[in-house]
Amino acid sequence: MTQVSDPPARTRAQIKERTLRTDPWWNRGRVVATLLTIWVAYATVRVFTGHWYFAPGYNYLTPFYSPCVSGECVPGASTLGHWIPAIPPIIPYAFISLPFVLGFRLTCYYYRGAYYRAFWRSPAACAVREPHATYSGETKLPLIAFNLHRFFFYMAVIISVLNTWDLVNAFWPTTAVTPDGTHLTHGFGFGIGSLIILANVVLLWAYTLSCHSCRHITGGRLKHFSKHPVRYWIWNQISKLNKHHMALAWTTLTSLMVTDLYIMLVAANAFPDLRIFN
């Protein structure tokens, strides 16, 4: 009589290696982790320094201190007025905007993917086994809070308007001061610093508008593109920009750093701003 054995229990192929990839898959994560760490360290030092954030004659305010609404802000930096008399040193002058800027970047779809790979190694690279025993992703607190990206996007738009206001001021330097220093006269003029701020603000707008939330709000949420031709056109433009979201994420980190560094050096009198007009 023929013996029929039971079919084998269906299990995965038993392969003990974490990955069999032969390419340098670890490179990308290391580069991202290094660059993000450098940027965060620089930004942390700068927002708590409390000096060299405003170049008075040129009206250059670094984005790390915008809007400067504390009574301790140097004269001319508080174009929106003094909202509170003083704040403890552990709170940055731009406490109104920084939590939202940080929240917008932290919940950004690109950055999430980047730091999950680079820091949490979940996964470190595709088809490389992650080191965690369990995984629940963004299904529960605290990571489910990343769904608040939409809220942070709305706030980021407001902050981009504030950055644009700083840009206007950077093209409207102080042209004369009364002998007692109380009355300032402004006129149109710009220098290298103004152009750096202009580039930074344009890039910040591009990063903000290329956001996946913006793509959804403008047209992605529609079922019928054909019934909304204007929104469909806008969605197409945002989609084109959205393809460069990763590049813009990195470019804006660089432009923020360069802008802040330039204004810091000018404010600290390391060198004067090179004026192009007035």
Added chain:
Amino acid sequence: MGYLAKLRVWRGDAGSGSLQDYKVEVNEGEVVLDVLHRLQATQASDLAIRWNCKAGKCGSCSMEINGMPRLGCMTRMSTFTEVETLTITPMRTFPVIRDLVTDVSFNYAKAREIPSFTPDPSVKPGEFRMRQEDVNRSQEFRKCIECYLCQNTCHVIRDHEENKESFAGPRFLMRIAELEMHPADEADRRDIAQEDFGLGYCNITKCCTEVCPEHIKITDNALIPMKERIAGRKYDPLVWLGSKISMRPKSKGTPAVPGKR
């Protein structure tokens, strides 16, 4: 001019298996599947491989080549050096049947759980018209050849077998997104995408997009838009405000297919 390629092929079944070394002739213009077929014809006649079209359209010959999920028929041997040893294994996420053949029935089970296309019942067959701009969006997702490389590479189930119950994987979340964006579909799959099919498990590391042989932008065009639709329903402060002052109608989510979970 041919050469002898060094291959390490995983041989075994669900019980056990190991990598076995072979040297196989390679000719100009060949792909990995050609070389595996030569191995089968000359040295290992019992080697199990699933394949069909040899043109990257049937999605059968999914495997892992040097650790990366790929189609055997679309991976040219010329992308490797002649001295390199190629390691070829079955897809790790699914149970192995024999050698390079895996049991992908997990995917069929997930597909059956998704509420199917739900048009307005008052529109009779042949009456509905779609404009090209509406077709284009879901057309991208229809390029899927069901190779399940995205499912295989997704760490949510690749590294955590226990998540298979609650996570449908990128291929089927993309299917939900496709139906959700369809202008003639009336079902609302946002709640089930999050609660029954586990969209929240996706952490957007884009490996599904990286391995897709059809170059479908799964993450950017399906998963993130689906996450955004859910955010619009649950986490958008302006939508919440609108619902409080009754500017937006409240919609009810469509449940998953009963008896399939």
